[in-house]
């Protein structure tokens with residue numbers, strides 16, 4: 319465990335929120351405080367964690383999200399670099415920028431803001447990011463590490479959902495979990511993380527038949543489709559925990575994938591949109607930047623304190639320079 323979250327402040331943040339609503343903003347704030355404490359301790363060792371965001375084109379939503387990331391960096395003491403490339407940029411030019419950032423020892427975390435313009439193949443370009451700096455956790459080595467239980471850097475949105483669930487004290491063992499959406503950045507890693515936490519997971523997508531019936535059996539429901547209002551309140555099982563990852567703009571308003579008011583009547587806990595999962599994505603990114611720094615410098619954040627990894631029995635085998643997933647206990 320490279321960054322060990324202290325759960326009590328997160329639990330208190332959940333308790334302060336409205337009954338039945340999982341206030342992602344409050345939990346994200348509590349997490350950001352812990353990240354800030356870690357960056358202050360890193361600063362005392364002369365280390366300034368640095369995140370580089372590469373963005374191509376002028377997608378309006380991306381503009382908002384990159385600004386959220388910049389603001390979060392400023393808040394927690396992470397230096398922020400923005401490489402904003404024109405929409406006409408070629409794939410090889412993006413790869414060139416990523417390679418330069420890979421080689422820069424002052425950069426700890428790199429992310430490529432999605433979506434990319436036009437027909438560009440994001441999956442190919444993402445492989446150009448050094449897996450040790452891949453703070454989005456989208457590199458195939460990190461995604462493979464997630465599958466084999468060895469990833470250090472995991473995708474921010476599903477990881478943020480897991481943090482939200484644990485801060486609300488949601489027990490997952492043996493629970494029937496349904497994930498709607500099979501994207502590489504949310505649905506698929508989400509289903510792996512829930513299975514890792516001992517839930518029984520069904521992964522649904524656009525070809526799934528009888529979606530309403532499957533949803534009605536879910537004790538934990540995670541919806542990540544980007545289709546506003548797809549999940550009707552009447553589908554939701556009484557007492558379910560509902561996590562809405564979707565963000566769409568409808569008539570100038572931000573909406574989720576779940577009919578919030580109707581679903582709230584059924585659910586024991588539900589995340590709103592906005593102020594639900596979105597802020598957790600950004601806070602978890604900040605956590606991942608500190609993770610990347612720790613892996614590089616052989617450090618661990620344990621119960622809020624930064625310590626040498628060796629003193630708690632963890633070593634980071636950097637091997638041929640591509641393996642955050644080669645973290646292993648010294649004793650093994």
Ligand SMILES: Nc1nc2c(c(=O)[nH]1)N[C@@H](CN(C=O)c1ccc(C(=O)N[C@@H](CCC(=O)O)C(=O)O)cc1)CN2
Pocket residue numbers: 382383386429430431432433454474475503565572591592593594595596597599600
């Ligand atoms: N490289 C990446 N690209 C994208 C990711 C990602 O994790 N890595 N995820 C999304 C966009 N995203 C972060 O990049 C993101 C989405 C939403 C929010 C957020 O805080 N939303 C607010 C609402 C803000 C608004 O739209 O007005 C909320 O839910 O409260 C943050 C980050 C796709 N691309």
